[in-house]
Amino acid sequence: MPSLDDLKKRIKSVKSTQKITKAMKMVAAAKLRKAQESAEKGRPYSQKMQNIILNLTKSINDPQNAPKLLVGTGEDKKYLCVVLTADRGLCGGFNSNICKLAKNNFKKILGEGKELNIITVGSKGYDQIKREYGKYVIKKFSFKDKKSISFNEADEVGKEIISLFNQNKFDKCIIFYNNFKNVITQIPQAQQIIPAETKNLKEGYDESFSYEFEPEEDEILEDLLPKNISTQVFKALLENAASEQGSRMTAMDNATRNAGDLVDKLTIDYNRSRQASITKELIEIISGAESL
Amino acid sequence: MSDLFTVEIISPEQSILKQETNEATIPSYEGQMGILKNHIPLITFLRPGIITIKTNVEKKFYVEEGTVEFSNNNLLILTSTANDLANLDKALVNDLLKEAELQLNNTDSTDKERYVAAYKIETLREISQLRG
Numbered sequence: 001m002p003s004l005d006d007l008k009k010r011i012k013s014v015k016s017t018q019k020i021t022k023a024m025k026m027v028a029a030a031k032l033r034k035a036q037e038s039a040e041k042g043r044p045y046s047q048k049m050q051n052i053i054l055n056l057t058k059s060i061n062d063p064q065n066a067p068k069l070l071v072g073t074g075e076d077k078k079y080l081c082v083v084l085t086a087d088r089g090l091c092g093g094f095n096s097n098i099c100k101l102a103k104n105n106f107k108k109i110l111g112e113g114k115e116l117n118i119i120t121v122g123s124k125g126y127d128q129i130k131r132e133y134g135k136y137v138i139k140k141f142s143f144k145d146k147k148s149i150s151f152n153e154a155d156e157v158g159k160e161i162i163s164l165f166n167q168n169k170f171d172k173c174i175i176f177y178n179n180f181k182n183v184i185t186q187i188p189q190a191q192q193i194i195p196a197e198t199k200n201l202k203e204g205y206d207e208s209f210s211y212e213f214e215p216e217e218d219e220i221l222e223d224l225l226p227k228n229i230s231t232q233v234f235k236a237l238l239e240n241a242a243s244e245q246g247s248r249m250t251a252m253d254n255a256t257r258n259a260g261d262l263v264d265k266l267t268i269d270y271n272r273s274r275q276a277s278i279t280k281e282l283i284e285i286i287s288g289a290e291s292l
Numbered sequence: 293m294s295d296l297f298t299v300e301i302i303s304p305e306q307s308i309l310k311q312e313t314n315e316a317t318i319p320s321y322e323g324q325m326g327i328l329k330n331h332i333p334l335i336t337f338l339r340p341g342i343i344t345i346k347t348n349v350e351k352k353f354y355v356e357e358g359t360v361e362f363s364n365n366n367l368l369i370l371t372s373t374a375n376d377l378a379n380l381d382k383a384l385v386n387d388l389l390k391e392a393e394l395q396l397n398n399t400d401s402t403d404k405e406r407y408v409a410a411y412k413i414e415t416l417r418e419i420s421q422l423r424g
Contacts, residue, residue, distance in 0.1 A: 041306040048302060048368055052335060052361050151304040151372050211363075214322055214336040223337055224359055234304050 004277070007270040011263060018259035024090065025252035032183065032245035038148070039180055039242040046235040049228055053196065055211060056221055067218065069162075069225040072195030073171045078115040080170035080194075081105065082161065084177040084236050085125030086244040087144040092251030094178060094186065094244055099128040101188040102176045106133055117170060121157060121237070149237045151230070158230030165194060177236035178243035184250050186243035193232050196225075295329045297365040299345055301353065301374050308374050309351070316367055317344040318360060319411070327367060334362040338371065340392075340412035342419075352377040354419065356412065382423055389416045 002010075057070065083102045085095045102125075109116050118133060120126040121141040130137065139160060143153050161173060173194035178186040213220060299316050301309040316327045319341020327334075338358040345351040358371025392412040395401055401409070 038305065042304055044307055045302045045304045045370060048361075049359070049370055052359060052368075052370075055361075055363075056335065154304075210333065212332050212334045214320060214334065217335075220335060220337060220359075227359070231304060 002269075002273075004270065004273060007266060007273065011266045011270065014259050014262050014266065018256055018263065021252045021255040021259060025249055025256060028091075028245045028249040028252060032242065032249055034148075035238070035242040035245050036180065039238040042235055042238045046231045049224075049231050053221075053224060053228055056217060056224070057196075067221050067225055069165065069194060069229070070196050070221065073168070075171045076114070078117070078170040078172070079109050080117045080119065080161065080164060080173045081109075082119045082121065082157070082173065082175040082233070083125045083129065084175060084233075084240050085120070085122035085128075086240070087123050087142055088244075089124060090251065091244050091248035092254075094247035094251075095122075095124040095128060097186075097188045098176050098178055099125060101190060102129070103132065105174065105176075105190060106136075115170075117164075119157070119160065122240075149234075149241055151234055154234030154237055155230045157233045158226065161194070161229055161233070162226050170194075175233065175236055177240045178247075180239045180242040180246060183246040186247055191232070191236070193229055196228070297327075297329045297367060299367040299369070301343070301369045301371065303370075303372055303374055308353075308376075309345075311345070311347070313345045313347045315346040317342075317346075318369070319343070319355070319415075320360065327362060329365055331362050334360070336360050338369075339408055340415050342377070342415060343369065343374070354380055354415065357408075377419065380419065382420065385416050385420050385423075389413060389420070392416065 053070075081102060083098060085098050089095065106116060106118075116133075116136050118129065118137045119139045119141070120129060120137060121143075123140075123142045123144065126137065126140045126142075141153075141157055141160075143149065146153060164170060165173070172192060174190050174192050176188065176190050179189045180186055211217075295314060296312040299309070299311060299313050300307065314328070318325050318327065319339055320336045321339050322336075324341070325336070336359075338355055338360060340356045341354075343353040343355055345353075354373075354375045354377055355369075355371050356373040358369055358374070360370075361368045389412075392409045396406055396409040396413065
């Protein structure tokens with residue numbers, strides 16, 4: 001049985017932990033609003049971009065000569081996986097969920113005897129992946145010192161992907177990130193960005209216009225496809241940022257509640273042992289008086 | 293019948309503008325292009341220049357690059373650099389101008405980069421002249 005003093009100390013320490021988690025929850029909630037807003041604002045751009053590309057793809061008559069970024073190299077041997085995670089911890093299963101999904105995919109890719117390269121964005125992802133797959137990581141990005149994500153960061157990642165593609169380092173590129181559904185639900189996702197997955201695009205978008213292209217359509221595609229890669233990365237980064245805050249908020253909310261429960265339990269223990277010691281003292285006094 | 297159509301300018305960070313308009317002029321890659329209602333479906337991209345949107349009030353945006361799609365009387369402009377001319381301050385214009393001049397004189401630049409840089413300079417000069 002811990003002494004009264006020990007219990008008192010524990011209650012105090014749990015209470016101060018609770019204060020910390022509560023503060024973190026508030027901060028996450030404030031950041032979440034901002035992140036969610038920018039994720040929602042960023043959605044139309046990537047969606048419209050995809051629509052344009054879809055329209056362009058439809059009008060390609062000669063798939064043999066189509067840009068490789070769109071149709072792929074025609075091979076299926078080398079994979080590039082881009083794992084997008086957060087730079088900070090204490091956000092529940094956020095980072096682990098992405099890594100788990102990514103690792104399952106790694107296993108599958110390696111199991112099929114294919115070549116694997118990994119790029120990590122965010123230091124937490126690298127930490128989790130490096131133990132098993134460290135030797136496959138060819139580059140790691142971290143935007144820890146950036147306050148908010150802008151398109152430039154995504155462009156940096158996008159350009160790296162494209163330059164690797166042009167060097168023939170991979171045939172397929174998959175990005176892993178958390179899709180922000182709502183505050184409590186974030187869905188880890190694997191999205192193939194090279195070659196562009198057309199079946200994933202909005203179905204029923206069948207406005208079959210014959211577009212006028214200026215300049216030629218392949219020139220437009222050449223300009224647009226690299227941009228689309230960066231846009232997809234940017235979208236993933238924004239979704240991730242919102243998910244991270246949402247996940248942290250829920251995790252911290254749970255932690256605060258748990259701390260509350262623990263304080264209640266400890267308080268009961270504390271009161272019980274206080275009462276026990278008072279009773280014991282009383283009995284001693286009474287029995288002492290009786291013997292006189 | 294009204295001869296209005298919708299114009300949307302969207303950047304990766306946010307949607308900048310969505311409104312009805314009579315006429316829009318965009319600096320397409322191969323030349324200035326005026327768009328009215330019922331234009332043929334079109335996809336093109338932009339060179340540095342000024343987008344002008346004409347309604348009762350004229351709105352002007354400075355853009356460096358972007359993609360344009362016109363379909364169903366909906367003009368969609370996707371660009372990462374759209375600045376409302378009214379908000380563009382002189383120091384920024386000068387900075388951009390210097391940058392573009394550097395690029396133009398850089399011997400490593402490709403012809404395409406130079407072509408773009410030349411337009412950038414022209415547009416920026418025009419803007420700073422407007423400002424006086």
